[in-house]
Amino acid sequence: MIDVVVVVLLVLVLVALVVVGVLLARRSRKAPAEPAAGTDPFGSADVDAVRGDPRTLGPGAIAEIRGESFAVRGTLRLSEDGWSWAEHLVENPAGKRFWLSVEEDPDLELVLFSTLTDVAVTPGKTIDLDGRTYRHQESGTAAYTAEGTTGLDAQGTVHYQDYAAGDDARLSLESYGDGGKWEVSRGEVLSRYEVRIYPAGN
Numbered sequence: 001m002i003d004v005v006v007v008v009l010l011v012l013v014l015v016a017l018v019v020v021g022v023l024l025a026r027r028s029r030k031a032p033a034e035p036a037a038g039t040d041p042f043g044s045a046d047v048d049a050v051r052g053d054p055r056t057l058g059p060g061a062i063a064e065i066r067g068e069s070f071a072v073r074g075t076l077r078l079s080e081d082g083w084s085w086a087e088h089l090v091e092n093p094a095g096k097r098f099w100l101s102v103e104e105d106p107d108l109e110l111v112l113f114s115t116l117t118d119v120a121v122t123p124g125k126t127i128d129l130d131g132r133t134y135r136h137q138e139s140g141t142a143a144y145t146a147e148g149t150t151g152l153d154a155q156g157t158v159h160y161q162d163y164a165a166g167d168d169a170r171l172s173l174e175s176y177g178d179g180g181k182w183e184v185s186r187g188e189v190l191s192r193y194e195v196r197i198y199p200a201g202n
Helices: 002-030 044-051
Strands: 062-065 070-080 083-092 095-103 110-117 126-129 131-149 155-167 168-175 184-189 195-198
Touching: 062 083, 070 095, 070 195, 110 168, 131 168
Parallel strands: none
Antiparallel strands: 062 070, 062 195, 070 083, 070 131, 083 095, 095 110, 110 184, 126 131, 131 155, 155 168, 168 184
């Protein structure tokens, strides 16, 4: 009699375990997938789908930056040792021009540069400008091709020196052609969410 009771109890326990397992399996199938902690549910691909892809910019496109519309007047496509990036000459409704740099190294970085016409600097390990110290990041010589209106030849080379101050400030020195005076531009790193792209023809 005791053996029968033990067998019945064992069978009931096994049945209960099977039922619990089935219920848990159904629940896991029905539960929506949740993003891992710390991840953005709207990754870069989705952001590009919603806000437009900066990599597609070219002459005739519109870039909305922090709520202000800029027309892309011209584009420089640059390359050096297998790396490539773009710089776009953009103009706001008041006629003021800036350069929007679009580069992946490896993450996408957008920087809005304004040319400083009354500043002369000399390349070095650091450059002090307007109370900030910019530290040298990289330098080199890149080949470029120009599209639209840029004020440059259709193709050529540019020597550059890039500097950074913190995570958000940039300083760029560029000399086109055979070298000469450095053109100085100060840049501000933009959040991907501060830029919306309207391609040419849209």
